[in-house]
Amino acid sequence: MLSTTAHAGNTAAIPNDIPPGTTLAIGDPKTQRALELSGEIDKLPFKVKWANISGGPRTIEAFRANALDLGSVADIPPIHAVWTGLPVQIVAASFRKDAVNHPIYKLGIAPGAKIDTLADLRGKKIAYSPGQAQGALILRVLQKAGLTQKDVKLVEMPSTGDVYANALASKLVDAAPIAEAIQPRYLANYGPDGGKLISHELRDDPWYIYARQAVLDDPAKAAAVREYVKAWGRASRWIYEHPEEWAKGYYVQQQGLSPADSQFLIKSAGEPDLPPNWTDAIARQQQTIDLLAKETGKPAFKAEDLFDRRYETFAAQAVSNVARK
The missing domain is CATH 3.40.190.10 (Periplasmic binding protein-like II)
Structure with a gap:
């Protein structure tokens, strides 16, 4: 059986010298x-x-x-x-x-999803990637909004590239955490149709x-x-x-x-x-x-x-x- 306990750490001093070829x-x-x-x-x-x-x-x-x-x-x-x-x-x-004012992610909202605040996530479909920062952020967002997983529908999907943005555009999900690099492109492509970004105001x-x-x-x-x-x-x-x-x-x-x-x-x-x-x-x-x-x-x-x-x-x-x- 695999251990699910973190390693307690090293106590040995780190050597001063790095051997050639390391x-x-x-x-x-x-x-x-x-x-x-x-x-x-x-x-x-x-x-x-x-x-x-x-x-x-x-x-x-x-x-x-x-x-x-x-x-x-x-x-x-x-x-x-x-x-x-x-x-x-x-x-x-x-x-x-000033982490709250410089977040890595914002919540992307699909065109027509009618989400203006975190409380509006109730009953919505949300992109979710277990084992990644985006997935944990969604759990924090729900906690802040006073919601649980039972109050929304988490849709598991990878968070790589434009997957989340495309899922929003196709209305496969109503909300998804969108990384900085994709935010301008998402607004440019889907903003005219009602796509938007809202802040979660959490440290990420x-x-x-x-x-x-x-x-x-x-x-x-x-x-x-x-x-x-x-x-x-x-x-x-x-x-x-x-x-x-x-x-x-x-x-x-x-x-x-x-x-x-x-x-x-x-x-x-x-x-x-x-x-x-x-x-x-x-x-x-x-x-x-x-x-x-x-x-x-x-x-x-x-x-x-x-x-x-x-x-x-x-x-x-x-x-x-x-x-x-």
């Missing part, structure tokens, strides 16, 4: 591009096998195949990994300052780097992870401080978005917050675990065990060191 397989396309644009990518003191993998399902699949060491995800995939018996731990955490900003436990148990790889966390922190700050370079080099050239859409995303993202202390983050993660456990029937576990706090200060320190130069 390699990490990393699925973090956004940071990869930031390191390329900033010129920092060749300064990493270990070898990297970059993988064009992001999001919970694909990352967990690659973890299980031992094809990936580190992944970049929101708050739900690490929880889901534990519940599927996959030992993982979070090694870096990022949030957004956690973003983590997490690793397979076996990676963190390997002293050489654990040391390389420390240096990647530092580079990730610097890259997060570089993105914020170089908006025009980021808009052109990532959103336009790599993601194929229009200049107007790229500017929308730059303004929407706000300033990153890389906390040097994870106590508040762990408390919020515990609330999420408890909510999901209640709503899905899965066993609750200690959020503390999901974080490898040996890495807690590295990202913030790396940003601070750059600021002092």
Whole structure:
């Protein structure tokens, strides 16, 4: 039987030196591009096998195949990994300052759905993706609206690409969480017919780097992870401080978005917050675990065990060191 208990964490000190030839397989396309644009990518003191993998399902699949060491995800995939018996731990955490005013998602409303407030979701069909951040957000939204799963119809579907937007357009669902990158396009395409976006006014900003436990148990790889966390922190700050370079080099050239859409995303993202202390983050993660456990029937576990706090200060320190130069 697979264990559904989070790993209690490592206590061994992270080695100072990274042995020659140490390699990490990393699925973090956004940071990869930031390191390329900033010129920092060749300064990493270990070898990297970059993988064009992001999001919970694909990352967990690659973890299980031992094809990936580190992944970049929101708050739900690490929880889901534990519940599927996959030992993982979070090694870096990022949030957004003024998070409520800089949400990652808004609720997309289908043309003609007659939803103006969260309370209007009663009796409606809502897109739902278990095991992903979008699914957990829907459960939080229902909780805020004083509704339960029995008060709505959750329609399970993957949240990749334009799936949710297309489901709204075809009226397969009445509401769905729509990510920033898709919001302008959804309004442009379906706004004239009555499609719209409404705010949920909840925090949906956690973003983590997490690793397979076996990676963190390997002293050489654990040391390389420390240096990647530092580079990730610097890259997060570089993105914020170089908006025009980021808009052109990532959103336009790599993601194929229009200049107007790229500017929308730059303004929407706000300033990153890389906390040097994870106590508040762990408390919020515990609330999420408890909510999901209640709503899905899965066993609750200690959020503390999901974080490898040996890495807690590295990202913030790396940003601070750059600021002092």
